[in-house]
Every structure is written in C-alpha cells, then in structure tokens.
Amino acid sequence: MSYGAIEQEEIFAGGEWLTPHAAARIELESPVDFRRTGGAVDGDERDVDTAVRAAREAFDHGPWPRMSPEERAGWLERLADEIERRADATVSLVTTEIGQPVSIARPWAGIRPIAHLRFYAQLLRRPDAVEEVRENAMRPGTTIVQHEPLGVAALIVPWNHPQASTTLKLAPALAAGSTVVVKPAPESPLDISNMAEASTAIGMPPGVINIVTGGRETGRALVQHPGVDKVGFTGSSAAGRDIAAQAGAQLKPATLELGGKxxxxxxxxxxxxxxxxxxxxxxxxxxxxxxxxxxxxxxxxxxxxxxxxxxxxxxxxxxxxxxxxxxxxxxxxxxxxxxxxxxxxxxxxxxxxxxxxxxxxxxxxxxxxxxxxxxxxxxxxxxxxxxxxxxxxxxxxxxxxxxxxxxxxxxxxxxxxxxxxxxxxxxxxxxxxxxxxxxxxxxxxxxxNTPYGGYGDSGLGREFAIEGLRNFQEVKSIWR
The missing domain is CATH 3.40.309.10 (Aldehyde Dehydrogenase; Chain A, domain 2)
Structure with a gap:
C-alpha cells in the first residue's frame, strides 16, 4: 500500500481533533522520489497550551490516575488490540513517510508498539508496581513505599522508529497513571495519528493522550510549559542538552535517550x-x-x-x-x-x-x-x-x-x-x-524486561522494564 499526500490539519487534545491556532505547516517530502507526501500542523505555544491543559484536566480531575492498576492494565490491552488492527496501514504509512524499508517497519511499527503496551499492562499486575512494604531499619515497624502517578508527561519522540519510540514512553506513562502530550519529530508527524484514532475507538477517557505536531520551537514550548511535570525525550545529544537545561531550570525531571557510537x-x-x-x-x-x-x-x-x-x-x-x-x-x-x-x-x-x-x-x-x-x-x-x-x-x-x-x-x-x-x-x-x-x-x-539507556552523552535515566514505569511515578513513604 502507498499513500497520496496526507494533510494533517488538526491537533488532538481532550479526545478531539481541534483546529490549531498556528497557521504554519510542516511540509513533507518523500525521501524516495522527492514528491510531496503531505503536511502537518507546526504547532505554536497556544496549541501546546491547549494540549497541556487537556492533559492537566484529565490528570487533576479525570478518572485515569484514580483507576486501579488492573483497570489501567485493561485499557492498555484494549489500546494494544486496536493498534494491532491498524498495524498494516501504520506500517505502510511509516514506509511512505520516512522511507523505512517495510522489512524494518513491520516489526518496529507493526509489532513492537503492541508488545510494549501489553508488557506494561502485565507489569502493572506485579505486586510492587505501585506499592511496596519495607522493614524499618532504625525503629520497629514497616514503611509503605507508594508509587503514585507523576502528572502530565511531555513525550518528544524521534523519526527513525516513530511508533516504537513513542510506545516505549507512552506505555509506561499510561501504566503509571500519568497523562501525556506527544510531540512527534517534524520528519514523521503523520503516523502518530493512529494512537489518537485507536484511543478514540476504544473510548479512552479524554485528555489521557494528546498530540501536537511541530518542530523545535513546539518542543521547546512543551518542555517549558508550567503544566508539564515530566519530560521524556529521544533524539540527538545536542537537543538533549537543551532540554535538560530547560527542565533543570524548572526542577522538572527528564529522561533522555540520546546518541551513540x-x-x-x-x-x-x-x-x-x-x-x-x-x-x-x-x-x-x-x-x-x-x-x-x-x-x-x-x-x-x-x-x-x-x-x-x-x-x-x-x-x-x-x-x-x-x-x-x-x-x-x-x-x-x-x-x-x-x-x-x-x-x-x-x-x-x-x-x-x-x-x-x-x-x-x-x-x-x-x-x-x-x-x-x-x-x-x-x-x-x-x-x-x-x-x-x-x-x-x-x-x-x-x-x-x-x-x-x-x-x-x-x-x-x-x-x-x-x-x-x-x-x-x-x-x-x-x-x-x-x-x-x-x-x-x-x-x-x-x-x-531489562533497563536500557546510556552513559555520558548517550543520555540520562533508563527506559524499559520497571525502570520505565518508575520514570512516570512519584514516590511516597508512609511510615508506620
């Protein structure tokens, strides 16, 4: 399957496709034959604010962070099932969008994203996913270590494996009870729509998943937004340094998966x-x-x-x-x-x-x-x-x-x-x-099931496994 030009005219916030404030567009060119393959919104600060406010409302007042782990696990599994039904079309779109060979897109865009969602659904059923009990070291009794939903997470994802890179952040964030705003790379702004459409199809609570397309300034506005509690980024070391500086100035935690040699x-x-x-x-x-x-x-x-x-x-x-x-x-x-x-x-x-x-x-x-x-x-x-x-x-x-x-x-x-x-x-x-x-x-x-991340200029923090879940949780100790 191949696609004609695809025009993404809206942002996704609060469970709806909305007309953006920004008039600017990202224009897409096929890396195979240089034809125009489509365009997407180049979101501005107001578009980012719309998406963050929707995520904030869903976190502060919606059901998502207040669900039991079993309830959220069920939603992740339903989302995986819906994305699986759309897998063939998604694979073809990724190949058209970034020129990724279909032999690579099939596992990376059609299989791994589904596996990520199902893995974190199962991990949520572990006894220590949201709560542990530890013996006190200096006095009698025990302490409950509670892992609570962190808040609104900004997920800034790359173009080279756009679907899998998204779900490696999206799945643990949702499992943790956080709500998200996803910003895909400007080279791959189209395929992320399958996440929005799948979430709508299963009736996921509005505002849990929000999407704003755009370039570097869109990402900067998202990181700097006071309504964002956490940043997850995959990309270059240079961009990672910039994001770390912005997040650090606000004492906002950031997980950075960067380059390698x-x-x-x-x-x-x-x-x-x-x-x-x-x-x-x-x-x-x-x-x-x-x-x-x-x-x-x-x-x-x-x-x-x-x-x-x-x-x-x-x-x-x-x-x-x-x-x-x-x-x-x-x-x-x-x-x-x-x-x-x-x-x-x-x-x-x-x-x-x-x-x-x-x-x-x-x-x-x-x-x-x-x-x-x-x-x-x-x-x-x-x-x-x-x-x-x-x-x-x-x-x-x-x-x-x-x-x-x-x-x-x-x-x-x-x-x-x-x-x-x-x-x-x-x-x-x-x-x-x-x-x-x-x-x-x-x-x-x-x-x-094992932590993944880098030393030095390869990043900060770890993804995969329970470490990925912990990225989107706060920790509370309750002494007894």
Whole structure:
C-alpha cells in the first residue's frame, strides 16, 4: 500500500481533533522520489497550551490516575488490540513517510508498539508496581513505599522508529497513571495519528493522550510549559542538552535517550561467520539510522584484513532499493539534511586520510540513498571515529591486546550500546570493562524486561522494564 499526500490539519487534545491556532505547516517530502507526501500542523505555544491543559484536566480531575492498576492494565490491552488492527496501514504509512524499508517497519511499527503496551499492562499486575512494604531499619515497624502517578508527561519522540519510540514512553506513562502530550519529530508527524484514532475507538477517557505536531520551537514550548511535570525525550545529544537545561531550570525531571557510537569488539577466537550475521543487523539495520548500532568494529591486528574483507563483502551484499519492496534491506536516508550530513562526514574522513571501501553498491536513480561504506585507517580521535554518523557507515579499528580494545571502546563521549564476540567467559570479562549502558555477548538484542539507556552523552535515566514505569511515578513513604 502507498499513500497520496496526507494533510494533517488538526491537533488532538481532550479526545478531539481541534483546529490549531498556528497557521504554519510542516511540509513533507518523500525521501524516495522527492514528491510531496503531505503536511502537518507546526504547532505554536497556544496549541501546546491547549494540549497541556487537556492533559492537566484529565490528570487533576479525570478518572485515569484514580483507576486501579488492573483497570489501567485493561485499557492498555484494549489500546494494544486496536493498534494491532491498524498495524498494516501504520506500517505502510511509516514506509511512505520516512522511507523505512517495510522489512524494518513491520516489526518496529507493526509489532513492537503492541508488545510494549501489553508488557506494561502485565507489569502493572506485579505486586510492587505501585506499592511496596519495607522493614524499618532504625525503629520497629514497616514503611509503605507508594508509587503514585507523576502528572502530565511531555513525550518528544524521534523519526527513525516513530511508533516504537513513542510506545516505549507512552506505555509506561499510561501504566503509571500519568497523562501525556506527544510531540512527534517534524520528519514523521503523520503516523502518530493512529494512537489518537485507536484511543478514540476504544473510548479512552479524554485528555489521557494528546498530540501536537511541530518542530523545535513546539518542543521547546512543551518542555517549558508550567503544566508539564515530566519530560521524556529521544533524539540527538545536542537537543538533549537543551532540554535538560530547560527542565533543570524548572526542577522538572527528564529522561533522555540520546546518541551513540557503539563498538563491537571481536576477540581472537570470534566466529567470523556468526559475527557477520550479527553485524548485518546490528551495524546496518534501518539504513544505519538507529542510535544503538555498532558503528565501530574493533578487531585484533592480526585479523584486521580478513575482517575488513568480510565487512566489505557484507556491505556489497546488502540489498539497497525501494523501501516498499519486502526484499529491500536498506532504503534512503530520511531527508536531504541527513543525506548531506552523512555524505559530508564520509568525504571528510577520506580527506583526513582514511580509506573508504565498498560504497559502490548500485543505487536507485532518485532518492536520498547512500551506499553502505566501510572506513579503515581513521584516527581514533577523528570525526568519523567520534561522531554519530546515522547512516550505513562502519569504521574498523585494529587493537593490540584486550586492554587496548577496551581503551578504544571507551574512547568515546557516548556509552549507549556495544557487543563482544568470542568465548563467552572471556567476552563477559571484557564486557564488564566497557563503559556503556547495555552490551551484548555474541550479539546485541536488548530485552524489554531489562533497563536500557546510556552513559555520558548517550543520555540520562533508563527506559524499559520497571525502570520505565518508575520514570512516570512519584514516590511516597508512609511510615508506620
């Protein structure tokens, strides 16, 4: 399925689609063929205020935060069921909107969002989800530790996995009893409407989910609004710093999931066939437009050339093309801005003395395509080694011993993800020394029941698991 131009003319607040105050529009262009695919409201401060006031009313006076955990769990499951009924159309819309290959959009937009909602519905049924009882340490008796709904949460989500990134915040926020205002990225303002439509279809209380589309100024107005109690953001480290400063000035808690420059460390006994199978996904999925990808591959010096040859063969074997074709693995980059940024970084790496390999795949005649590229010989302090590329570009570095490998892995201001390939016991020993929020042994597959987030410039706080729920709860101790 493909879509003609879609015009999103309204904001969603208080359970209704409302005419916005702003006259400005976001114009959308297909990254495949440059045709106009639609437009959306570029919300202003008054539109943000409308949405926040609706969320505030729903939290302060509505039933949502006053429901039992079991009641909210039931609503989350009904929302998941309704979104599942719309999954095929949502997947197709995401592919049209951002050029994400349908093979990637199907799990990320059609399966994971539903799993997130159902996971948090089940988590709500845990005895410790909203209340714990602890023995006192300094006097007889016990203390009830009560986890209460926090309030109105601003959820600012990215374009690269718009549906899953939304529900990773939306599901725990709703489970906690908070109400939300969602602001999608300006590159992907259309697909979020499925959340609004699904919530309306099941009769969810008005004001629990509210949506304002727009750009950076819309997000700034949302973060600064005095009616917002919590900010959840996924995006660049630069934007994260700005949001942290705004939230901090108001003593407003913020959870920030930011960029990455993750390293895959290959030990001397690594099974290279298995490594290449893993890196096909963990280094190139979504055309390299995922923050947790393994953008650096660290290899023993003696194995460097063989690994490079295999990576070059892998890069050339990746199928680049029409994202609506189920066989396509890599599609276009999302926009001219991202295309020019990635191309510029690759060109500067070559000018700085690095060697570019592969990068010669056949590409469609139109579209923001970049051929998958392997970079060798870059200086570890160079731009290509230190900055997040957000495209199908992988850099390879040789190391002399394990201390050198760990030092290279940690030579980054980021610390989001990582992986170590080789004997599981030795790989675990190395993994413990890498400063990163999550790391895999012989692969990288984060689990929803474990905390996820980063060190350093990769963010603040953790998502997933019960930690995600706690992001949207206040804590009260009742001493007895």
């Amino acid at each position: 993750s390293a895959a460390i290959l030990l001397g006994d690594a099974d290279l066939d298995a490594v290449m199978g893993a890196l096909r996904v963990s280094s190139f999925e979504n055309t390299g437009q995922t923050c947790a990808l393994m953008a650096r591959v660290l290899v023993p010096r003696a194995a460097h050339d063989e690994v490079v040859d295999r990576l070059v063969a892998l890069a050339r074997d990746l199928r680049v093309g029409d994202p609506s074709d189920p066989a396509t693995e890599l599609g276009p980059l999302v926009s001219r801005r991202i295309h020019d940024r990635v191309s510029g970084m690759v060109s500067r790496a070559a000018a700085d003395g690095a060697t570019l390999l592969a990068g010669d795949s056949d590409l469609p005649d139109t579209g923001y395509y970049v051929a998958p590229t392997i970079v060798t010989g870059a200086v570890p302090s160079s731009e290509i080694a230190q900055e997040e590329v957000f495209g199908p570009v992988v850099s390879v570095f040789a190391y002399d011993d394990l201390d050198d490998a760990v030092a290279l892995a940690n030579n980054s201001r980021y610390g989001l993800a990582g992986s170590v390939f080789g004997d599981p016991d030795e790989a675990l020993s190395v993994a413990r020394r890498v400063r990163t929020g999550s790391i895999g042994i012989n692969g990288y597959k984060p689990d929803l």
